[in-house]
Amino acid sequence: MTKDIHLYTASTMNGWKPVIFLEEAEVPYDLTHIQFSKKEQKSEWYMKLNPNGRIPTIVDHGNNGFVVFESGAILWYLAEKYQRFLPQDSDTRSQALQWLMFQMSGIGPMMGQAMYFQRIASPQGHHDDYAIERYVGESRRLLEVLNKQLIGKPYILGADYSIVDMAMYPYVRSYYWAKVSVEGLESLQAWMDRLDDRPAIQRALEIPKPFPEFFGKGDIEAAQAANSNRFR
Ligand SMILES: N[C@@H](CCC(=O)N[C@@H](CS)C(=O)NCC(=O)O)C(=O)O
Incomplete structure (x- = not known):
C-alpha cells in the first residue's frame, strides 16, 4: 500500500530535517535518495516537484499528491498533518x-x-x-x-x-x-x-x-x- 508521505532527500543539513520529524513521529514513509553526483536534483522530473532544484521535497499521497518544498515549510506541513511537535496556542x-x-x-x-x-x-x-x-x-x-x-x-x-x-x-x-x-x-x-x-x-x-x-x-x-x- 502506498504510504502517505514520499520524501526526496539526501544526507545534508536541510535533508535531515524531515527525516528527523518522520522518525520522531514514527510515521511510515517512502524515501528516494536524491543523488547529487548524478545531478538528480536538477533533473526535469524532480524540478517539476521542486522548482528550486534542491532537496528536500515531500509528496503527500494522502492529500492528492500535494507537493511541499523548502525544509521549514515541510516541517510545518508535517507538524500540522500529524498534530505533533508544534504548540497549539x-x-x-x-x-x-x-x-x-x-x-x-x-x-x-x-x-x-x-x-x-x-x-x-x-x-x-x-x-x-x-x-x-x-x-x-x-x-x-x-x-x-x-x-x-x-x-x-x-x-x-x-x-x-x-x-x-x-x-x-x-x-x-x-x-x-x-x-x-x-x-x-x-x-x-x-x-x-x-x-x-x-x-x-x-x-x-x-x-x-x-x-x-x-x-x-x-x-x-x-x-x-x-x-x-x-x-x-
Ligand atoms: N532553503 C532550502 C535549501 C535547500 C538546499 O540548499 N538543499 C541543498 C542541500 S542542504 C541542496 O539540495 N543542494 C544541492 C544543489 O545545490 O544542487 C530548504 O531549506 O529546503
Missing part, C-alpha cells in the same frame, strides 16, 4: 514561526556559506579569507543568540521539544564542519547533548546514509574532497 505558535524563520534565514544560510567557502571553494583553489571571516563571524553571532534563548530551557521554545529544535539541530550540530566555534556556549552545548541522546535523531542521521564527517568524526579529508567534487 497562538502566541507560542508565533514564537515557533519566529525561530523557524531565524533558522531558515540566518543559521542555515550563514553556516551553509561558512561550510561552502571552507569545505568546497577553498579546496577548489578559491580561498577567500574575507568571505570566511564574514560567514564564520556571523554564524558565531547567531549561535550566541540561540545560546541566550536556551539559557534555563531544555528546548528552544521552552519545556517542549518542537519542529524548531528539529530544524536547528542539523546545522548547529555540524559546527565542526562549518569550523564555527561553540566554545563558551554552554546552554547550546547542553541542548546539543540532549538532542544527541534522542534515538529518533540518531536513526535519522543514518538516513539515507551516514555522514559522520559533518559531526567531526571519520575521514574528514576524504569527505572534504568528495564533497568539493560534488559541487564542481
Whole structure:
C-alpha cells in the first residue's frame, strides 16, 4: 500500500530535517535518495516537484499528491498533518514561526556559506579569507543568540521539544564542519547533548546514509574532497 508521505532527500543539513520529524513521529514513509553526483536534483522530473532544484521535497499521497518544498515549510506541513511537535496556542505558535524563520534565514544560510567557502571553494583553489571571516563571524553571532534563548530551557521554545529544535539541530550540530566555534556556549552545548541522546535523531542521521564527517568524526579529508567534487 502506498504510504502517505514520499520524501526526496539526501544526507545534508536541510535533508535531515524531515527525516528527523518522520522518525520522531514514527510515521511510515517512502524515501528516494536524491543523488547529487548524478545531478538528480536538477533533473526535469524532480524540478517539476521542486522548482528550486534542491532537496528536500515531500509528496503527500494522502492529500492528492500535494507537493511541499523548502525544509521549514515541510516541517510545518508535517507538524500540522500529524498534530505533533508544534504548540497549539497562538502566541507560542508565533514564537515557533519566529525561530523557524531565524533558522531558515540566518543559521542555515550563514553556516551553509561558512561550510561552502571552507569545505568546497577553498579546496577548489578559491580561498577567500574575507568571505570566511564574514560567514564564520556571523554564524558565531547567531549561535550566541540561540545560546541566550536556551539559557534555563531544555528546548528552544521552552519545556517542549518542537519542529524548531528539529530544524536547528542539523546545522548547529555540524559546527565542526562549518569550523564555527561553540566554545563558551554552554546552554547550546547542553541542548546539543540532549538532542544527541534522542534515538529518533540518531536513526535519522543514518538516513539515507551516514555522514559522520559533518559531526567531526571519520575521514574528514576524504569527505572534504568528495564533497568539493560534488559541487564542481
Ligand atoms: N532553503 C532550502 C535549501 C535547500 C538546499 O540548499 N538543499 C541543498 C542541500 S542542504 C541542496 O539540495 N543542494 C544541492 C544543489 O545545490 O544542487 C530548504 O531549506 O529546503
